[in-house]
Each structure stands twice: as C-alpha cells, then as structure tokens.
Amino acid sequence: MPEHVSGRLAGDVDLPTTATETRAQESSSVFWLLVIGGLMMLVGGWLLPWFVEPTANGIGASPMDVVASPPRGVGSLLVYLMGLSMLGLLAGAAYDAVSLRLRRGQPHRWARQRAVLAAVGMVCTVTVWYLIAKRREEPLFGELSPLALTDNAVWLTLTGFALCCLAYGFRRPIAARSGLTLAAVALVVGALVPLIFRQSIEFISWAAGAAAIYTLLALGLNVVVGFAGLLDLGYAAFFAIGAYTCGSLASSRHGDVLHIPFWPYPFWIILFLGAAVAALFGALLGAPTLRLRGDYLAIVTLGFGEIIPDAANNNAFGQTGGPNGITGIHHPSLFGHDFGIDPRPYYYALLVLIALIIVVLRNLERSRIGRAWVAVREDEVAASATGINTVSTKLLAFAIGAAVSGFAGAFYGAELGIVSPDDFQFAVSVTALSTVVLGGIGSITGAAVGGLLISFIIFWILPHAQEWSMTFGNTTGFTALSSVDYSKYVYVAYGVILVSIMLLRPAGLIPSRARKVELQAGGESEPLAAVRGRA
C-alpha cells in the first residue's frame, strides 16, 4: 500500500509549485521544441531520400544506403560518424525523456558533450557535402553515385545538427530568452526552407500551401477560442468568405466579363479587402449571437459554417459559381514579378505575413484588449461588472479571428487559382480547431506548432503514406505493404490521431501559461475524483 500511495504522490507533484518553476518549465518547452525539431530533421534527413525519390539508379539513395554498403573511402567514414552522432543525440534524448517520465536521475546530463557531438555531426555533414559538391570524389563513396546524398538530405541533416548544437550548447541563455530564441530560430529555419528542400518542390508547395494556410487559420482561431474563449465550430466559413471575396475580385470573370472599373486590382489590396469582408461577416454573425455562451455559440457557428459552403454550392446571388467555384483567379505579382505557380514567392510572402500577424497578436494579447479577453473568458459577469464591454470585446475577437482567416483565404485562392465549395467543408473547421487544441489553447506558439504539425500529418504524411509504403515494401520485400490502399484509412487515421492526442494531452502540446493554471486548479464544482476517471 505505501508504495502504491507514494507512486500516486509522485504523479501528482509533477507540477511546478512556484512561479519561477513555471517559467523554467515554459523555457524548457522551448528547449524541447528545439531538440525535438532538430532530431526530427536529422532522422528525416537520414531517411528522406529513401522516401522521396526511390529509384534504382542510386539517385536519392540515403545515408542509410551508404551505411548499408561496405565501407569505401573517407566519405563512408564521415557518413558513419554522422550516423553515430545522430544516434548519440537520439539516445540522449531518449534518456532525457525516460528520466523525465520516471522522475529518476537528472535529465540533460552531458549537455556539453552532446553539443560537441552535434558539432561533430555538423562538421562531417559540411565536409561530406563539400566533397560531393565541389570535388565530386566518387571513389570516396564506393560504388554509390555522387548524387547519393541528395541536397535535401544534407541540408536537413545540417540544420538538425545545428539546432541540437544550439539547444545543448546554449541551454541557459536559451532558457533566459526562450521566446526570442524560438522566434529567431523559427524565422531563420523558415527562411531556409525553400533552400533546404530545393529539390522537392512538392514539399515547398506543401509549406506554402497547407502548412502556411493552416498555421494562419490556427493563429486566427486561437484568438477566438483561446484568447476570448468562444468556441467556434464554423471557422471555415470566414476562410471561405475571404477566399471567395478575393477570388471573385481577382478572377478574370470580373475583369474580362463584368468589366469592373480599374480592374485588375493589385492582390495586395484585395488581400486586405478579403480580410475586411471576412471581419465584417465575423462581426455580423457575432453581433446577434455573442449573447449566447459556451456550447450554444459553438452550435450557431457550426450552423453558419454549414450554410456558407452550401450557399456557395448553390451559387448564391449568382456570384459563387456553384459547385465549380470561382475559376481563373489571377496570381499575384510583386514589383512586376508574377508569382505564377512557383510556390516559393508565396511561401516567403506568407512567412512574412505570419511573422507580422504573430507580432500583432502577441502585442494584442498583452494589451488592454488581451486582458479584457481573459476577463471575459474567465468570468463574463465579473468582467462586465468591472466595466468591460463584453459584447464589443467578444466582437473584436470574432472580427480579428475572421480577418486572419480572410488573409488565409485570399492566399489560398491566389495560389490555386480556383476556390470551390468543397474546400470549406466542416472538416476544415475541425482541422483548424484541432490545430489550436493540439498546440495548446490560448498559446500563440502552440497554435503555430499545432498548425504545422496537423498540416504535416494530414497533408504530407497521409497523402504520401501510399508511396512510402510501396517503397518500403519493395525495398524490404514485404510486398503486401506495396498494395495497401491508404486513402481508405485517412479518416480512421485522422480520427485516431485526434482522439489519442486529446486523451494523452488534453491541454495541448504547449499549454498557455494562464490556461495551465486554470486547467490544473480546476473549478470548485469539478469532482476531482472523476477528473482522474476513478470515481
């Protein structure tokens, strides 16, 4: 019995007890983000060519293949070294995770050694890359072709090692300025993405498409759900409104067919028009319904989210083009440079936009309005008693959230050249909501991370599962794997992911600080016995 009890005790005290500890935990979550990101890149780089370009003639072979073949020359040795330092880092992280879980021993031991390890890996990677690219010393790699290590893999590995090196080498400074570090790293890595994935235009398309769009949606929805505490189940409606507004303004239909004066408008103006119209609709929907609270508001938004695509599908006012949607949307251009169908300019534009929006939201969160949101979220009656205009506060959240999704919609149409009702179904609202919840409700970093992660899972991993499984099956001889039809399982997979994330981490990956206190303290009315499911 005593053992049992002390085990439970340990489980319960896992929470920090002081403000400094809270901060320490938060900065450590940035540390973990860096480490995990770095390791993922390492593993990804190691396996990437294997997944991306599986060909017989050696192109796209991975470091794995180098290791698998008998050692030939210096190059192989360097690759071995790379692999070893990667394994070392992975083992270290696993040790950290285990000791954190068991609360035994001390995590982050040998941090300096690990930094050195990562640095060694970095040097090896650079050397290998130099040898391949500049010297083309084929013999170094034995029988493999000089293209054996694709650039993608090299860049990815390099970035991975750099991140680990940074994380382990500068643990304390990072802890001191965690937010700043994260922002800087994210910006640098973000800016490098088109370079890192130079050879995989498809991946950049994903980054400029699903990833950026869902990050935007997550950021915007986080204002509504996270900051103001208003549950919105029809967020896709505003996304649709933004996309349709911009789409129809930029579509040749309006210029060439309807002869609207001054057409074409520059995309950069349309962008803000779209956001403004979305915000307007946000306010319009919000005004009568914000009186409602909790679930009822959620249901109203759900209904709205169903009506908008339905209206688009039925060619409301003859403006939405029915089920085919709006086609012929012009691509934006900047300084005379047409963006066309190249994803990179979109990517950079969206990166800048996202960075700006994050800065604005961060400031909003800390402003008077941000505090009003918190007040309204925590206790609406008390908030109005202290003189906060709750309706306008909530309206503002709704409008801002809608505006952000309006931006997303504008880019969405501009990139694809077409918007159609199918793109704005309930699943989109759910996906946006799950990004926010996964990331950690109310946390900007969380929303961004959640957006990236969910879009990675849904729009990169799931669509490619088929291909990878086929490669894997062919390489390993499990031919059964080659013929699995993964598209059938997408729904199940997504459902399982949603459920397991919620069961394992109901507060999200990066819970916001304020929310964390709330969640842990719990309300007076909540039976704690039931919370733990033992009642």
Added chain:
Amino acid sequence: MEGQGEVRAVLPPLARRRSLLRGGGLAELGSRAFPTVLIGALVLMIIDVAARSGVSVAGSQLVNGITKGAIFALIAVGYTMVYGIIELINFAHGDVFTLSAVYGKEIGRGLSWIGMSLWGVSLGSLATRGPLGLAAVLLVLFPLTMAATGITGVLIERVAYRRLRDAPRLAPLITAVGVSFILEGSMLVTQGSSNVRTDKEGWIRGTAFTAGGVDVHWADIFVVGMALLMMFALQAFIRSTRLGKAMRATAQDRDAALLSGVNINRTIAATFFIGSALAAAGGLIYSIFFDSVVWNLGFGFGIIAFTAAVLGGIGNIVGAGLGGFLIGLIYVFGGQITSGQWSNSIVFAMLIVVLTFRPVGLLGMRVPDRA
C-alpha cells in the same frame, strides 16, 4: 407530462427570473412569439407547396416529413440525453446511427444464414416475408441490433470520453469529432464508398391506406408508431425507474449524485446505451424501410438531429421528439420549396434563429453557461 421526465428538467422560477434580467428582452420576446412564428411559417410553407404543386403533393410530403421527423427524433433523443448528462455534443452520434444500419445488415445476414442452415428457411430479407418476417424483425433483428449499437455507444464513452469528463470543454468535443471520423472511416473501409445495400422491399412498403390521394405506407405508420412508442417508454423510464432517477440526478449535480450512492460511470454508460440503441432503432428502420445508407450519411443527419434536439430544448426528451418532427417537416418542405437545394441551409438557419431568439428551445430548458 411536461417538465417531469426529462434528464434536465424545468428551470426553477427563480433562476428563470434571473436569466430574464440578464438576457434582455430579445429572448423574452422570442419565448412568446417563437412557437407561433415557427408553426405559422411551417403552415405557410405547406400551403405554398399545396398551392403550387397540388394538395396531393403537399400531402405526401407531409407524410414524408413526418416519417423523416420520426427518424430525426430517434437520433435527437441520443443527443439530448448525452448533452443533458455530460454536456457533450456527441458528434459521433450521427455515425452511430449509420453504423446501426450496417450492424443490422450484418446481423440480418447472420440470421438468414442460421435460418438457412437450421431450418432451411431463408430469412434473407426478413422484412419481405409478410407478417412472419415482420415478427422476426421486431423480435430478433431490432433487439439484437439495438443491443449491439448500444454496446458500441458504451464502448465509445468508455474509451474516448470518460477520461475527459472533466477536462476543459474543448477536449471531449474534439475527441467526439475524432470518434466520428473513426466510425465513418471504418465504415468506408469495410463497406466501401458506395451505398450499403440493405434489404428493403416487402409488403411493409406497401400502401396501408389512401387518404385524399395520398398513399400512406405501412412503413410510415410503423416508423412513426415506433418512434412515439420508444419516446414515451423512455420518458416513463426516466421518470420512474431507479436508473432514470440516477440519470436525472447525475445530470443536475454529479457530486451530489455520487454522494447519494449513484454509480456515475454506470449511469452515464446506461445513457449512452439507451441513446445509441434508439439511434439504432432509427437506423434500422431507415435502412430497412426507406433508403440505403452511405458511410458519411451520419454527419449530415447528425447535425440535423442535433438541431432538432436544440429546437425542442436540449436535455428534454419530449422536446427532442417534437423538435425531430418539426425539423423533419421543415427539412422536407424547405427542400420542396427551394427545389431541393437549400434544405440543409434552411435547417441550419433555423438552428441559428432558434438559438438567437429562443436558446432554451420550444420546451424551455436552461442552458448551462459553463464555457
């Protein structure tokens, strides 16, 4: 009848007065005018259809709306019970409805195999065999399918919702959506993306009587009767049995129910069982007598049924029934008037209007404010 048996019963006068102060005049206005306007609009729609397409069309659409409404009502009860007791919008419930049709198909197939091998009698399409078939359906297929679906509902609660019972609101909601995807996905995997073939011919589809040029089928009578019967049985159950009392107590104050010795987990599981079993009744009726189901049918049906629950006043079982029938009519006539295009939008607009002007629904329930 009213105000006693529902899981979440009538608001005490005191609190009603307070919410009036807080809620402003809009809701109060709605509470008087709303039912009138709603019924009035419905009548106008019916008259409009009758004037434009003839009385017999209006009549058969009336029958159509009422039978659809019966199905919606059976689904809505599950929403309303679950919401009443754990304040969760169980998004997966619509898919439980679809799932029950699949279960029904498989169980029917199993039964016919047994019938073939034991007695050499094909029970293949049970409903087609005249009275005997109907008896077999009622006595074997319905209970089995309802039990299987009920157990599925209980399992869903156990695995996906219980641990999150007191987690922040959004977590179980997202989980419910996840479960919905899992159910839809597994039906897609096992049944394919086309219609699930269910046996649905038979004498029960035949005409029972014709009134004013409108054919009323046995199936119509059957489904409406079944829905009403189940609703009233459930109502009585919740009002007077021990378990029913436990459900009401749990819905009102979970801690206090615990302290009274109510086994919360078992009570909530029972709620899920009953709700799912009723959805199964609906699903079975629908798939046998009316139409085939598709893997993602439950989503749309679910939201419409949920609207019905909200319209009737969430937490209120009689309300869910009433809401179901009304929404069925609105759905059918709205669709008829807009030539089928806008029926969903009309229902959802309805939802928004109800919530804005009369958030407590027709049979007035208070909504918990906990966000």
Added chain:
Amino acid sequence: MTQTAATPEPPAPEAPPAQPLLELRDVDVLYGRVQALRGVSLHVQSGEVVALIGSNGAGKTTTLRAISGLVRPARGEVLLEGQPIHALGAEVIARRGVAHAPEGRRLFSRMTVRENLEMGAFSRRDGSELRADYDRVYELFPRLRERSTQLAGSLSGGEQQMVAIGRALMARPRVLLLDEPSLGLAPILVDAIFEVIREINATGTTILLIEQNALLALDVARRAYVLETGSIALSGSAAELQQSEAVQRAYLGM
C-alpha cells in the same frame, strides 16, 4: 504552523478505547499543485459529535471530501471501522454508510423535495423501512412535508438546508458529515438546525461537523479539531478548546 501550536493539556482522554468509527491517518490532499491537506490525522468515535473548525481555506471541506471520496488522498489512509475506504469510489463509500451533506447544499434543484429525499435513500434496499424514515425527516423538518412536491431549486435557503440534511439522513448513515449547515441562515434558523443536529445525534448517528461559528460548534460537539492551513493545529474536548487561549483569540473573538 503545525502541531506545535501550544497544546496546553495532553490531547484529550484518548487512549482509543474502542476502534474509532472513522479515522484519518496522515492524510495529504493535493488539488493540482495546491496542497490542501498536510498530514491530517483525526478520529471519530461511534456516537460522537466531532467539530472541525478553522478559518476560511483551512481545508475543512477538503477533509470531508477526502472522507466521502470526492477527492482522493495523495497519501495517508481513511478508515471506516478499521477498513480502508480511501481507494473506493464515492458512491461505494456512500453505500457503506457515510452520508455527506456538502458545502453549499448541492440539491438536485430540478427535482422535487420528495425526489431529493428519495435520492438520499438511493442506495438503500430496505424498502419497508423507508416510510418510517421519510416520516422521521418530515418530523424533524415539518416544513418539508408541506413543500414535498415543490422543486428544490425554488426553496428558500433555509429550506434547502433542511432538504440537504434530510437527504443525508435518508441514507441512514453511520457517519453524517455536515459541511457548514448554518451557512447563510438567519440566527433563529441556525439554532433550529443545531437543535435538529442534537436530536439526530441523540438517536445514535455519529456526526462530523464543520462550523464557522466556533462557539456553536464547541457547544454541540463533544470533541473538536482545529485546522490551520491544511493541518491539525489543535485538538481536544470541546470544553478544553473553549478554555484554550489560542482558540479564544482566533475563533471565539475573545
């Protein structure tokens, strides 16, 4: 501030003669990161009225919740007649004869008074004796008989408190846990309620009582424990505590 708070006398005549009916041993309770109880030990003998006093937030309610299973102790044991009950679910504990009338009444506000009382008897199977128990509750609180078909949520505060106590009594408890039965009541009603509490005790029901009004609590109780920031600061017979200077200063306003 722990046990040291100047216990003037040796802590009561308690070389536990018999096995206590209810006992807490070294109980810790955590709400997330907030530690609400630290090493609380107390015992209640059969037939006693024991009071738990202490300032707001001292952990009195938490102590009762730990007994009735609404929160789970992180450490320590709760024993009912020597049997550990802290690992059981609240509903099982209730069935074992621990009735808890919680803070703030917590009635089933959309059920009638009668139904609330029925819920109190929910876990009982002895249908035949139920009638007598309803009569007993209605005798203790004649007001409730008049109101028996009224919705509990529409009762006055005092009437609600009567229902709460009545509901707990309907379980025929071995131990009755009362959390501030006088909360928000007019002085005259407070006296009435305490009179009823005495009557209940006189019929043999053991009572553990929380009461802000220490004077009243020490009046009705045989023994009392003083909680301070989650641990027992003082304990003793009611008479001893009434004499204790610390208690007088802090709780009796003398």
